[in-house]
Amino acid sequence: MGEAAERLAASDPFQIAEVGIETQLAVERFLHRQAEILDEKQWDAWLALFTGDGHYWMPAREDQTDGEGVPNIFWENLDMMEMRIRRNNHPQAHSQAPNNRLCHVVSNVIIEDEAANGDIIVRSRFHCAEYLRYEVRNFTGKYRHVLNKTDGGYKIQLQRVDLVNREGPYEYVLQWWL
Amino acid sequence: MMGCVVTWTNAEIAALVEPDRAHRKAYVDSDLFDLEMERIFERAWVYVGHESQVRNPGDYYLARIGRQPMMMTRDHNGEIHVLYNRCPHRGAQLCSARQGNAGRRIRCSYHAWMFNLDGSLDNIPAIGGYDGTALTIDGEDFQVQKAERAADYRGFWFASLAEEGIGLEEHLGEARTGFDQLIDRAPGGETEVVGECFHMVQQSNWKIFLENQLDASHPGATHESTGVAAMTVERDMRKAGDEPPMAYGFLSDFARLGIEGWGKFGTVGHPHGHCTLEGYMGLRPDDPDTNEYVKCMYDAYGEERAEEILGVNLHHSLIYPCMSIQPPLQQLRTIRPISTDRTMSEIWHFRLKDAPEAIYQRALGYYYLVNSPSTMVNADDLFNWWKVQHGLESQGGDWVSFHRNAGFDVIDGALRKSPDGSMSEMPMRHMMHVWRDYMTGEGA
Ligand code: FES
Numbered sequence: 001m002g003e004a005a006e007r008l009a010a011s012d013p014f015q016i017a018e019v020g021i022e023t024q025l026a027v028e029r030f031l032h033r034q035a036e037i038l039d040e041k042q043w044d045a046w047l048a049l050f051t052g053d054g055h056y057w058m059p060a061r062e063d064q065t066d067g068e069g070v071p072n073i074f075w076e077n078l079d080m081m082e083m084r085i086r087r088n089n090h091p092q093a094h095s096q097a098p099n100n101r102l103c104h105v106v107s108n109v110i111i112e113d114e115a116a117n118g119d120i121i122v123r124s125r126f127h128c129a130e131y132l133r134y135e136v137r138n139f140t141g142k143y144r145h146v147l148n149k150t151d152g153g154y155k156i157q158l159q160r161v162d163l164v165n166r167e168g169p170y171e172y173v174l175q176w177w178l
Numbered sequence: 179m180m181g182c183v184v185t186w187t188n189a190e191i192a193a194l195v196e197p198d199r200a201h202r203k204a205y206v207d208s209d210l211f212d213l214e215m216e217r218i219f220e221r222a223w224v225y226v227g228h229e230s231q232v233r234n235p236g237d238y239y240l241a242r243i244g245r246q247p248m249m250m251t252r253d254h255n256g257e258i259h260v261l262y263n264r265c266p267h268r269g270a271q272l273c274s275a276r277q278g279n280a281g282r283r284i285r286c287s288y289h290a291w292m293f294n295l296d297g298s299l300d301n302i303p304a305i306g307g308y309d310g311t312a313l314t315i316d317g318e319d320f321q322v323q324k325a326e327r328a329a330d331y332r333g334f335w336f337a338s339l340a341e342e343g344i345g346l347e348e349h350l351g352e353a354r355t356g357f358d359q360l361i362d363r364a365p366g367g368e369t370e371v372v373g374e375c376f377h378m379v380q381q382s383n384w385k386i387f388l389e390n391q392l393d394a395s396h397p398g399a400t401h402e403s404t405g406v407a408a409m410t411v412e413r414d415m416r417k418a419g420d421e422p423p424m425a426y427g428f429l430s431d432f433a434r435l436g437i438e439g440w441g442k443f444g445t446v447g448h449p450h451g452h453c454t455l456e457g458y459m460g461l462r463p464d465d466p467d468t469n470e471y472v473k474c475m476y477d478a479y480g481e482e483r484a485e486e487i488l489g490v491n492l493h494h495s496l497i498y499p500c501m502s503i504q505p506p507l508q509q510l511r512t513i514r515p516i517s518t519d520r521t522m523s524e525i526w527h528f529r530l531k532d533a534p535e536a537i538y539q540r541a542l543g544y545y546y547l548v549n550s551p552s553t554m555v556n557a558d559d560l561f562n563w564w565k566v567q568h569g570l571e572s573q574g575g576d577w578v579s580f581h582r583n584a585g586f587d588v589i590d591g592a593l594r595k596s597p598d599g600s601m602s603e604m605p606m607r608h609m610m611h612v613w614r615d616y617m618t619g620e621g622a
């Protein structure tokens with residue numbers, strides 16, 4: 001089990017940390033900026049959001065505590081994310097043509113834990129509309145981020161995304177992260 | 179005949195299938211779809227599920243066979259049953275969650291009739307009200323109905339809703355090797371499902387899925403973007419001194435082999451419509467993980483038997499009309515047609531008992547990359563199938579072409595093989611001919 005997954009599993013999912021307003025604002029701004037990067041397809045900025053060992057994780061089941069060794073909807077490190085960006089931007093990625101648009105709203109931001117070194121565990125809710133092939137479909141769910149505080153600001157060590165309809169069925173494939 | 183006003187005569191159906199092409203109506207006509215359900219899916223052996231989906235007494239798992247809502251249950255003696263998911267009282271669905279444990283009895287939510295896990299009626303509240311009526315607790319009409327026939331092949335459960343017909347093993351024939359491989363490749367001699375399956379809806383006719391599985395001329399074209407991206411990432415990782423995960427190779431092959439490189443894998447058509455693909459994909463790569471696995475197999479079975487198991491040249495088994503198995507990848511997919519243009523698929527991953535963790539991880543990597551709801555591979559297949567459905571619904575042409583290497587099948591006893599080095603459309607032709615036989619009552 002990775003270090004970040006362990007921290008997330010050990011953290012009380014209903015805890016509310018007493019943090020200063022500055023921290024609350026900085027974390028919210030980070031989450032809003034992540035959503036914007038995704039919606040605006042700023043892929044270099046996307047990759048720069050994660051730590052070197054960072055993972056984007058969408059479990060297939062609620063009771064999963066780790067992405068390693070089990071089926072997931074998403075379980076991607078930087079190499080996989082890079083592959084996805086390259087593939088979706090390839091001219092022959094025909095299921096991506098015409099390209100989709102995403103639009104996120106992130107809210108209900110509650111900081112769960114602030115470590116002595118400034119690392120954060122934060123939970124929030126999101127709604128995302130995806131426009132693809134002239135139709136809109138909607139996704140909604142819960143984020144839990146493990147953020148490392150670095151000189152360059154926060155970096156995502158682990159982002160867990162629990163979709164409300166995680167069991168599917170899926171009408172078609174999720175090609176970008178949500 | 180289930181509400182069919184317009185029916186097709188057998189001669190009309192037979193005319194939809196020619197030696198090297200099929201008529202688009204077979205994919206888009208809803209009366210034909212109803213006939214397919216009646217004459218193929220509600221008659222032939224259809225996959226229900228693996229015994230490990232109902233591990234404990236009281237467990238149930240829902241499945242559709244043709245248009246029928248069914249469930250697989252395990253009773254308190256450990257026996258597995260395949261039942262219609264319908265209460266014999268006023269007809270309510272009995273179990274509504276996809277899976278679960280009913281405890282000692284299944285309780286109908288409407289009036290609380292209680293049933294044993296084998297479908298037999300156990301009791302009815304205030305049963306005195308039935309005194310002097312035609313209802314008896316063991317009357318045939320008051321039991322949950324069982325599938326007309328249910329059988330398993332080594333733990334893989336099938337049902338047929340026809341009272342008579344050939345047995346399951348005869349139906350599977352040599353194509354059952356796919357199941358054998360899924361079990362025998364486990365050093366512990368057992369296999370089990372991992373977690374829940376993925377459910378993907380294909381926006382296309384069920385036959386288009388089957389026709390894609392052994393379609394050698396599609397991977398290099400359909401999956402080019404993913405192949406190129408995977409190859410680039412592999413190259414970058416190696417440059418940085420890292421060894422890419424072996425599962426990435428499943429994707430970069432799409433670019434490495436190009437469009438024409440897939441002809442070296444042979445396809446075989448079997449009786450009753452099953453098809454198999456030989457060769458390809460990590461059957462026996464030479465890497466430390468595989469070598470450790472081979473050693474486990476030697477220890478478990480002895481060298482001779484282990485080599486016999488590992489030497490089976492099978493990448494993919496299509497079991498007509500309902501499933502695809504890829505034993506070296508520990509993966510099984512089954513399809514449940516919904517309408518002419520919608521098909522539900524269940525995608526299952528299996529764990530081989532006592533195989534080294536790395537072998538499980540590698541197959542899990544494939545499962546993720548190729549078949550998860552975020553796949554970069556199947557996304558392009560699904561989209562092509564949808565586009566095919568779209569095209570076939572148009573009047574822009576009546577026929578689907580299966581001409582590649584038509585007339586050059588190699589007949590070997592009951593088997594029909596693609597010529598060496600070809601990307602023959604033999605599997606598609608073969609399945610449509612079997613379709614015609616089922617649909618016109620020629621047996622099959
Ligand atoms: S319908 Fe099931 S008990 Fe009445």
Ligand SMILES: [Fe+2]
Binds near residue numbers: 397400555
């Ligand atoms: Fe494909």
